[in-house]
Amino acid sequence: MEPPxxxxxxxxxxxxxxxxxxxxxxxxxxxxxxxxxxxxxxxxTVAMETEPATVLVxxxxxxxxxxxxxTDAA
Amino acid sequence: MGEPWELTxxxxxxxxxxxxxxxxxxxxxxxDRIAAVDPHLLAWARTVPEQALAEAxxxxxLLRKGTHLGPLHGIPVGxxxxxxxxxxxxxxxxxxxxxxxxxxxxxxxxxxxAAGAIVxxxxxxxxxxxxxxxxxRNPWNTDHTPGGxxxxxxxxxxxxxxxxxxxxxxxxxxxxPAAFCGVVGLKPTYGxxxxxxxxxLAWSLDHPGPxxxxxxxAALLLEAVAGPDPNDPSAAHRPxxxxxxMLEDPxxxxxxxxxxxxxxxxxxPAVMAAFQEAVRVIEGLGVRIHEVGLPAxxxxxxxxxxxxxxxxxxxxxxxxxxxxxxEYGPKLAALIEAGLLVPAASYLRAQQVRSEAIAAMRRxxxxxxxxxxxAAPGAAPEGLGSTGDPxxxxxxxxxxxxxxxxxxxxxxxxxxxxxQIVGRHFDEATILRVGTAYEAATPxxxxxxxx
Numbered sequence: 135m136e137p138p139x140x141x142x143x144x145x146x147x148x149x150x151x152x153x154x155x156x157x158x159x160x161x162x163x164x165x166x167x168x169x170x171x172x173x174x175x176x177x178x179t180v181a182m183e184t185e186p187a188t189v190l191v192x193x194x195x196x197x198x199x200x201x202x203x204x205t206d207a208a
Numbered sequence: 209m210g211e212p213w214e215l216t217x218x219x220x221x222x223x224x225x226x227x228x229x230x231x232x233x234x235x236x237x238x239x240d241r242i243a244a245v246d247p248h249l250l251a252w253a254r255t256v257p258e259q260a261l262a263e264a265x266x267x268x269x270l271l272r273k274g275t276h277l278g279p280l281h282g283i284p285v286g287x288x289x290x291x292x293x294x295x296x297x298x299x300x301x302x303x304x305x306x307x308x309x310x311x312x313x314x315x316x317x318x319x320x321x322a323a324g325a326i327v328x329x330x331x332x333x334x335x336x337x338x339x340x341x342x343x344x345r346n347p348w349n350t351d352h353t354p355g356g357x358x359x360x361x362x363x364x365x366x367x368x369x370x371x372x373x374x375x376x377x378x379x380x381x382x383x384x385p386a387a388f389c390g391v392v393g394l395k396p397t398y399g400x401x402x403x404x405x406x407x408x409l410a411w412s413l414d415h416p417g418p419x420x421x422x423x424x425x426a427a428l429l430l431e432a433v434a435g436p437d438p439n440d441p442s443a444a445h446r447p448x449x450x451x452x453x454m455l456e457d458p459x460x461x462x463x464x465x466x467x468x469x470x471x472x473x474x475x476x477p478a479v480m481a482a483f484q485e486a487v488r489v490i491e492g493l494g495v496r497i498h499e500v501g502l503p504a505x506x507x508x509x510x511x512x513x514x515x516x517x518x519x520x521x522x523x524x525x526x527x528x529x530x531x532x533x534x535e536y537g538p539k540l541a542a543l544i545e546a547g548l549l550v551p552a553a554s555y556l557r558a559q560q561v562r563s564e565a566i567a568a569m570r571r572x573x574x575x576x577x578x579x580x581x582x583a584a585p586g587a588a589p590e591g592l593g594s595t596g597d598p599x600x601x602x603x604x605x606x607x608x609x610x611x612x613x614x615x616x617x618x619x620x621x622x623x624x625x626x627x628q629i630v631g632r633h634f635d636e637a638t639i640l641r642v643g644t645a646y647e648a649a650t651p652x653x654x655x656x657x658x659x
Contacts, residue, residue, distance in 0.1 A: 168549070174511035175508065179557050
């Protein structure tokens with residue numbers, strides 16, 4: 135997946151890297167490994183802005199699969 | 209009867225209970241098998257033959273006194289080398305932890321021992337259960353990967369070196385190697401099995417689970433270790449069903465969903481042909497088949513899991529990585545370096561997206577009892593530099609859903625393929641029932657690699 139330019143720039147800032155002309159291995163590898171995933175999360179959270187509020191449950195705290203992770207509360 | 213190592217776990221268990229098989233003979237048979245074939249496969253990081261034989265003798269004495277600990281009494285097992293084992297090195301497939309000897313055992317290991325299982329040793333794993341491969345080779349063709357990260361556990365079971373083994377799955381590390389090695393892999397619901405005493409890769413994604421030759425064997429192993437654990441708050445306070453007693457319940461009334469996307473476009477033609485035949489078999493067993501639409505947030509949820517994996521792995525390794533960077537393999541080092549760049553806000557947003565996807569999958573699984581998919585896009589790839597693609601297993605790991613992998617056939621030139629049966633949260637019983645019926649209707653699980 136190749137995210138839109140605006141999202142690319144935003145993720146680049148997020149990761150503390152520039153995406154153009156960056157020749158060091160680490161930022162490029164980080165982009166390859168994480169860029170599309172972060173873009174997908176970003177896109178999903180933007181979409182969620184118009185949806186009912188989500189209550190954050192951190193899996194690992196005993197909540198996953200055992201109760202309601204979401205609520206209709208605004 | 210052939211050699212004892214040729215038995216299934218359930219068969220050996222019955223013979224031990226009847227007094228027709230000695231745990232000492234069973235362990236000796238497996239140790240001989242390890243000596244004969246493991247030099248070619250490298251499935252074990254280390255074995256403990258003297259300790260295993262001593263434990264077998266102790267368990268044999270208990271039997272003579274009339275004490276039978278249950279279906280795992282005298283059963284030889286392998287334990288992935290990221291599970292803590294008291295007094296036995298736990299290196300996690302790494303140079304960093306080489307020589308580390310825990311003073312206590314993981315909850316899973318303690319429960320296995322209490323149930324009478326005999327630990328033959330530690331099975332090889334990719335480095336810290338990520339992607340830098342173990343040296344293990346696929347028993348069906350040693351030029352191919354056995355998959356990973358539970359590489360040794362799957363190969364050891366497939367090659368008859370133990371009757372069952374434990375692995376872990378954070379992305380695709382139980383169901384995929386099980387598929388590549390032609391055995392059964394069970395990734396339970398997140399929280400069904402305690403993670404206490406297991407080296408984490410990413411703690412909110414890590415699932416311990418068994419690998420075995422048959423679905424019944426996997427059910428017996430799960431039953432012995434599942435349940436709440438005061439040492440692991442994420443272990444759910446839910447009753448553990450007697451899975452083995454429910455395996456042959458009729459399937460009438462059950463429905464299975466076939467996902468309309470994500471899987472079909474990624475699977476090889478050989479996998480899709482075998483999968484379509486598997487679906488016909490399942491339908492013939494009385495299960496209603498429906499094509500189902502995956503929720504819109506499915507892919508985003510899977511990607512969120514990738515962000516979570518990076519961040520949590522980096523969090524676990526950060527301090528050690530700073531001072532011992534050169535001792536890490538290249539793939540894990542890259543994961544940690546990238547993960548250290550993930551801001552807390554992005555990690556939390558990823559967990560939020562993941563929660564949404566979990567809720568959506570729960571709604572989908574309210575419509576059908578199980579989902580059925582191939583276990584991997586293809587057979588085990590050639591070469592040992594990669595453990596293969598976990599893309600078909602990442603969703604169930606990210607969403608915490610239980611998944612059972614069962615043998616589904618073979619692709620030319622004779623490498624196994626796997627079927628994945630996915631259930632509702634904490635409904636391992638239903639996927640085990642479907643898996644049992646499918647297994648009984650097909651010949652694949654009975655085939656053994658020629659070694």
